[in-house]
Each structure stands twice: as structure tokens, then as C-alpha cells.
Amino acid sequence: MHIPDGYLGPVTCGFFYAVMLPIWAAASKIVKRTLQARHAPLLAIGAAFSFVIMMFNLPIPGGSTGHAVGAVLAAILLGPWAGCIAVTVALVVQALLFGDGGITAIGANCFNMAFVEVFAGYYLYRLISGSSPVTSGRRVIAAGIAGYTALNIAALSAAVMFGIQPLLHKTAGGQSLYCPYGLNVAIPMMLGGHLAVFGWIEAIVTALVVKYLQKHDPLLLETGGGAHDENHG
Amino acid sequence: MKTTVKLWWGIAVLIILSPLGLILPARLKAGAAWGEWGLEEIQKLAGYIPRGMAKWSGLWSAPLADYGFGAWAEKGLPRLSLTYIISAALGIIVVAALSFFIGKILSRKGG
Numbered sequence: 001m002h003i004p005d006g007y008l009g010p011v012t013c014g015f016f017y018a019v020m021l022p023i024w025a026a027a028s029k030i031v032k033r034t035l036q037a038r039h040a041p042l043l044a045i046g047a048a049f050s051f052v053i054m055m056f057n058l059p060i061p062g063g064s065t066g067h068a069v070g071a072v073l074a075a076i077l078l079g080p081w082a083g084c085i086a087v088t089v090a091l092v093v094q095a096l097l098f099g100d101g102g103i104t105a106i107g108a109n110c111f112n113m114a115f116v117e118v119f120a121g122y123y124l125y126r127l128i129s130g131s132s133p134v135t136s137g138r139r140v141i142a143a144g145i146a147g148y149t150a151l152n153i154a155a156l157s158a159a160v161m162f163g164i165q166p167l168l169h170k171t172a173g174g175q176s177l178y179c180p181y182g183l184n185v186a187i188p189m190m191l192g193g194h195l196a197v198f199g200w201i202e203a204i205v206t207a208l209v210v211k212y213l214q215k216h217d218p219l220l221l222e223t224g225g226g227a228h229d230e231n232h233g
Numbered sequence: 234m235k236t237t238v239k240l241w242w243g244i245a246v247l248i249i250l251s252p253l254g255l256i257l258p259a260r261l262k263a264g265a266a267w268g269e270w271g272l273e274e275i276q277k278l279a280g281y282i283p284r285g286m287a288k289w290s291g292l293w294s295a296p297l298a299d300y301g302f303g304a305w306a307e308k309g310l311p312r313l314s315l316t317y318i319i320s321a322a323l324g325i326i327v328v329a330a331l332s333f334f335i336g337k338i339l340s341r342k343g344g
Contacts, residue, residue: 001266002266002269004269005289005290006285006286007268032340039334040337043333043336044332044333049244049247052324056251056253057255058254059262061262061263063263063264065258065266066267089335093324095295096293096326097298097324098298099293099299101300102293103292118254146325149262152344169285175281176279177283177285179268179286180281181268186268190268212237216236216239220236222267222283
């Protein structure tokens with residue numbers, strides 16, 4: 001899901017940088033108000049986990065590869081705003097140091113994985129958890145469903161970005177200037193892999209870590225790194 | 234906070250296991266992720282190289298492109314796995330240091 005340079009035209013790249021700037025600003029502002037110094041290590045863990053889980057490329061035999069993102073776990077552990085910052089840091093380092101995801105597409109990639117997936121995952125988790133106690137089995141299920149669903153929503157968002165390129169940029173001869181595949185190809189191809197394989201990994205990993213924390217340190221799930229909704233703080 | 238130490242151990246294990254992310258796709262003959270092809274692949278898949286893509290795809294030369302160090306990429310899966318682990322560890326150190334630093338700055342109250 002790391003869109004490289006050259007796949008999105010300047011309009012799309014610029015648009016998603018413009019969308020992410022106020023989101024990053026809001027995240028800094030809200031996290032500044034809610035994060036406590038002792039929670040900085042948790043932010044580092046969320047970012048590091050997301051970074052490493054994205055290195056586990058999984059194959060669709062004979063087809064393409066993909067991976068989980070770990071963004072929903074970061075969101076559950078840190079709250080959505082700090083989660084957004086954690087995944088952003090992972091994505092920026094991946095782009096700059098490892099060429100994973102384009103420089104021009106950092107805004108777009110952060111929109112998909114650090115914003116859409118983080119927020120969708122967080123609110124799905126909260127919604128399904130309801131008022132259940134922090135150590136309930138329902139929360140493990142909630143984490144799994146949130147992981148699976150949010151990764152797929154992020155993949156759909158990336159697919160739409162890919163798929164609108166032929167509509168936006170074409171040569172006189174009808175060739176695409178950037179991603180050559182339209183929505184009719186991009187959406188089924190992106191969602192296929194994520195629905196069939198990668199979403200399950202996101203679900204299992206997210207649910208397992210939540211279960212582990214319930215057993216060993218449920219307080220971490222309760223405080224959400226001290227960075228949950230500001231109106232709770 | 235003892236749990237954080239345990240979670241770091243978990244991440245260390247993931248770093249060691251990370252070459253699975255290379256080996257499994259190679260074993261099952263899976264290609265690049267959808268929408269992350271190089272120019273040669275796109276030529277084969279689409280029948281042409283989109284002009285804008287040709288122009289922008291080489292914009293950034295990452296120092297550790299593809300989580301490896303250039304010359305070693307040709308030397309087989311074991312060597313590749315080692316560079317992958319080193320890249321994972323390096324990446325984690327940078328990511329953790331950066332986000333820790335950001336966390337410290339943001340949590341400085343009254344500043």
C-alpha cells in the first residue's frame with residue numbers, strides 16, 4: 001500500500017499533502033495537551049511496531065504481495081491522534097531511508113495508513129467494545145474486526161487514488177501519464193489481496209496483542225497511553 | 234513500566250523474523266505489491282511506461298532502498314536476509330528515537 005513516486009499525478013500528491021498538513025497540526029496540538037512525558041516510550045513502541053510489521057510481506061501465491069500495517073494497534077494503544085503521529089513517523093522513515101513509498105506520495109500514504117486506517121480502526125474498536133470491561137473477550141474480537149476492516153478501508157482509499165489517475169492525466173494518444181489502471185482494475189486488485197490475506201494478519205496481530213495486554217497490563221489499554229479523547233482526560 | 238520492556242523484546246523477535254517477509258514471497262513466486270512495480274515491470278504489464286511515471290519514479294534514491302544495501306542484493310537470499318534484518322534494526326532505532334523525541338517535545342507542559 002506504499003504508493004511510489006510516479007504513480008500519482010501532481011494534483012493528487014499536492015491534494016493529500018494539503019489534507020494531511022492540518023491533520024498533523026491538529027494531532028500535535030491534541031497530543032501536546034494529552035500526552036504525558038512518561039508515555040513517550042509508548043509512542044516509540046507504536047511507531048516501531050508499525051514499522052516492523054510492514055516489513056512482513058506476505059505472498060498471494062503466484063500473485064502480488066502485501067502486508068499488515070499495525071495502525072489499528074497503535075490507535076488502540078495510543079488513541080487516534082498519537083497513533084496518527086506514530087504511523088506517520090514510520091511511513092516517513094520508510095520513504096526517506098528505504099525508498100518504501102514515494103517522497104511525493106508521503107501525504108497520500110499517510111492519509112491512507114496514518115489517518116484513514118488509524119481513525120477507522122480506533123472508532124470501530126470503540127464502537128464494538130461498547131461499555132465492556134477492558135479485559136473482556138469482546139474487546140479482543142473488537143480489535144480483530146477493527147484491524148481487518150480498517151486495513152481494507154485504507155486499501156480501498158489507496159485503490160481510489162490509483163484508479164482516478166487515468167481520469168486525471170492522459171496524453172493525447174490516450175496513454176496514462178501516471179498509474180495506468182483505472183478504478184475498475186485498481187479496486188478489485190487492491191481489495192482482493194487485503195480482504196483475502198493481509199486483513200487477516202492485521203486482525204490476528206491486533207487481537208493477539210490486545211489479549212496479551214489484557215492479561216499482563218490492562219492499564220495500558222485503559223489509559224490508551226494517556227492520549228485518548230481529550231474530553232476523557 | 235515493565236510491559237514496555239516486554240513489548241520491546243517482542244519487536245526484537247519480529248526484527249529477527251523479518252526475513253520471512255522476503256523468503257515467503259520468493260518461495261511462493263509472488264511478485265511486487267500491487268501498484269508498486271518498477272518501470273520494467275510496468276512496461277510488461279501495461280505495454281508501455283507512462284510518461285509521468287518515467288519522469289518521477291527515480292526522484293529519490295533512498296540510501297537503503299528496498300531494505301538492502303545495493304551490491305548485496307545480487308548475492309542470494311541468505312545475504313539478503315541479513316541485510317533485511319540490519320535494515321529492520323536500523324529503521325526501528327531511527328523510528329523509535331524520532332517518535333520518542335517527538336513525544337518528549339509534545340509532552341513538555343507549559344512550553
